[in-house]
Amino acid sequence: MSLPPTVVAVGEATGAAGEFAAIARIARRFGAPPDGEVWIGDDAAVVRVGRGVLAIAADAVVAGVHADLRLTSVADLGWKALAVNVSDLAAMGLVAERAVVTVSGPPETDLDALYEGLAAASRAFACPVVGGDLTESPTLVVSVTVVGDAGVSPPPVRRNGAAEADAIWASGPLGAGAAALRSLRAGMRGSAHARPEPRTGEGVAARELGATAMIDVSDGFAADLGHVLDASGVGCELDCLPVAPGATRDEALGGGEDFELVWCMPATTDPRGAFAARGLRLPVRLGRCTADPACRTLQGQPLAPVGWQHRVG
Amino acid sequence: MSLPPTVVAVGEATGAAGEFAAIARIARRFGAPPDGEVWIGDDAAVVRVGRGVLAIAADAVVAGVHADLRLTSVADLGWKALAVNVSDLAAMGLVAERAVVTVSGPPETDLDALYEGLAAASRAFACPVVGGDLTESPTLVVSVTVVGDAGVSPPPVRRNGAAEADAIWASGPLGAGAAALRSLRAGMRGSAHARPEPRTGEGVAARELGATAMIDVSDGFAADLGHVLDASGVGCELDCLPVAPGATRDEALGGGEDFELVWCMPATTDPRGAFAARGLRLPVRLGRCTADPACRTLQGQPLAPVGWQHRVG
Numbered sequence: 001m002s003l004p005p006t007v008v009a010v011g012e013a014t015g016a017a018g019e020f021a022a023i024a025r026i027a028r029r030f031g032a033p034p035d036g037e038v039w040i041g042d043d044a045a046v047v048r049v050g051r052g053v054l055a056i057a058a059d060a061v062v063a064g065v066h067a068d069l070r071l072t073s074v075a076d077l078g079w080k081a082l083a084v085n086v087s088d089l090a091a092m093g094l095v096a097e098r099a100v101v102t103v104s105g106p107p108e109t110d111l112d113a114l115y116e117g118l119a120a121a122s123r124a125f126a127c128p129v130v131g132g133d134l135t136e137s138p139t140l141v142v143s144v145t146v147v148g149d150a151g152v153s154p155p156p157v158r159r160n161g162a163a164e165a166d167a168i169w170a171s172g173p174l175g176a177g178a179a180a181l182r183s184l185r186a187g188m189r190g191s192a193h194a195r196p197e198p199r200t201g202e203g204v205a206a207r208e209l210g211a212t213a214m215i216d217v218s219d220g221f222a223a224d225l226g227h228v229l230d231a232s233g234v235g236c237e238l239d240c241l242p243v244a245p246g247a248t249r250d251e252a253l254g255g256g257e258d259f260e261l262v263w264c265m266p267a268t269t270d271p272r273g274a275f276a277a278r279g280l281r282l283p284v285r286l287g288r289c290t291a292d293p294a295c296r297t298l299q300g301q302p303l304a305p306v307g308w309q310h311r312v313g
Numbered sequence: 314m315s316l317p318p319t320v321v322a323v324g325e326a327t328g329a330a331g332e333f334a335a336i337a338r339i340a341r342r343f344g345a346p347p348d349g350e351v352w353i354g355d356d357a358a359v360v361r362v363g364r365g366v367l368a369i370a371a372d373a374v375v376a377g378v379h380a381d382l383r384l385t386s387v388a389d390l391g392w393k394a395l396a397v398n399v400s401d402l403a404a405m406g407l408v409a410e411r412a413v414v415t416v417s418g419p420p421e422t423d424l425d426a427l428y429e430g431l432a433a434a435s436r437a438f439a440c441p442v443v444g445g446d447l448t449e450s451p452t453l454v455v456s457v458t459v460v461g462d463a464g465v466s467p468p469p470v471r472r473n474g475a476a477e478a479d480a481i482w483a484s485g486p487l488g489a490g491a492a493a494l495r496s497l498r499a500g501m502r503g504s505a506h507a508r509p510e511p512r513t514g515e516g517v518a519a520r521e522l523g524a525t526a527m528i529d530v531s532d533g534f535a536a537d538l539g540h541v542l543d544a545s546g547v548g549c550e551l552d553c554l555p556v557a558p559g560a561t562r563d564e565a566l567g568g569g570e571d572f573e574l575v576w577c578m579p580a581t582t583d584p585r586g587a588f589a590a591r592g593l594r595l596p597v598r599l600g601r602c603t604a605d606p607a608c609r610t611l612q613g614q615p616l617a618p619v620g621w622q623h624r625v626g
Contacts, residue, residue: 050462052365
């Protein structure tokens with residue numbers, strides 16, 4: 001087994017073919033979790049430690065792979081490294097409360113700038129960095145782990161709970177991340193993509209309103225919705241694809257690093273009033289889950305399972 | 314601020330000059346912890362999340378920096394990445410219960426071997442890997458975070474509690490890590506250093522028997538004892554330096570990656586009976602703490618604050 005040629009989150013294993021097969025093999029090494037715990041195979045793990053029930057997520061950001069430092073500042077890289085992890089907990093309806101960070105990089109790494117970005121994100125998300133380490137390495141790798149309280153009611157939202165006839169919702173229009181990256185490459189500096197905001201409030205609200213399955217759009221909408229449908233054993237009929245301003249339809253379908261959340265909940269629940277009351281952006285209803293897992297359509301056409309392959313950006 | 318040219322654990326900041334100044338500046342960005350929490354500045358952080366009190370430690374192992382893959386197998390690198398983190402919790406008298414791992418590496422990385430080493434260590438230490446991610450990177454970096462229950466009584470042992478007249482103990486003779494590395498470089502393959510065993514049982518016993526301060530020997534005995542003395546505001550008079558079989562006196566004083574624990578406890582406590590009753594190796598009494606922080610002697614001679622600088626090994 002060798003490292004897959006593209007970015008794969010262990011937490012996003014579905015047992016499907018290709019890159020995810022490596023993850024499934026890793027998961028098997030560590031066995032099945034005890035009752036009440038979630039291990040490899042969701043946005044975050046849920047574990048019992050002492051008197052607490054804890055959510056824990058870890059993701060590394062690599063210079064030259066997740067961010068081209070000719071286009072992105074090292075401070076923005078620090079922000080992003082924390083943001084992607086906070087988003088993983090948001091995707092289970094949870095709040096990241098503390099982070100640890102390991103930084104491995106060349107001696108010339110601008111640590112002041114990196115930690116400025118990390119500290120700004122930690123203030124914005126109320127998630128202080130409480131420990132970690134610094135190591136010399138030829139490549140800059142920023143690995144962040146976040147923890148949050150998973151002993152909540154209703155419990156954390158996994159990927160596998162969607163049922164036939166559930167409505168499918170998104171926290172906002174899709175494709176903004178890919179569109180911003182395209183602008184950046186064309187020489188137009190923008191800040192939207194540089195310091196993305198995880199949808200923590202939206203995730204918590206969706207959980208409290210009865211979401212049955214949820215994910216954040218990191219690999220691309222069609223691919224990530226596919227993870228939820230695969231895990232839940234259902235299909236989908238989508239009526240609507242909300243496209244973010246400046247984005248193309250393809251970017252909305254396949255662009256990664258969107259940070260929007262996609263969830264399912266019983267069709268009898270309209271979450272918009274509760275979202276508005278909390279001062280959150282109004283979610284968008286995309287369609288419904290079908291009993292047939294093979295049915296995956298958008299406006300009557302097959303939903304292409306296009307996935308975002310992380311490239312230098 | 315740039316990355317220090319040697320390995321520095323954020324958790325090991327003491328505010329002293331040199332490399333640790335970078336860590337102190339990082340710590341200031343995140344402010345002071347609330348009551349009952351320990352942030353940057355000890356072997357592990359202690360945080361309150363939900364109903365639990367949690368210890369959390371993170372360390373990265375970098376191929377070519379912490380391990381020369383011409384001398385060390387990638388499986389042993391995986392073992393070591395988990396072991397150094399389990400040792401950080403042991404140094405507070407705590408047990409690592411769950412781990413998450415981010416692996417960043419070149420496409421040709423032998424993930425099967427790496428995860429074989431991680432899985433073997435996770436079985437040996439009863440600390441399963443529950444999540445993480447895989448990322449492409451030109452350099453192999455394995456970053457591990459462990460969590461454990463810190464809601465224990467007596468509470469976690471920090472570095473700053475040693476008092477005048479406390480006795481100083483070590484969990485075993487020193488210098489074995491450096492001696493094994495020397496043998497490896499001379500072409501003699503050994504296994505002692507390749508798959509080191511954290512002293513978790515010893516750490517827990519020391520905490521339960523009233524240890525006032527504790528650390529694991531990662532930078533070198535003299536440097537690490539120095540961290541405890543600095544944090545506690547005391548000095549030391551050592552009578553005894555136990556040297557591991559095959560090691561030199563200099564390796565015992567300055568060799569890193571020893572995994573032995575060094576702790577202080579009231580002189581009225583002799584822990585050896587309790588250690589023997591638990592089937593643990595007998596600890597060695599090294600000397601005592603003095604009121605004068607400037608007094609640091611070994612057999613009447615000044616204790617040189619030699620520190621181990623992590624090199625390719």
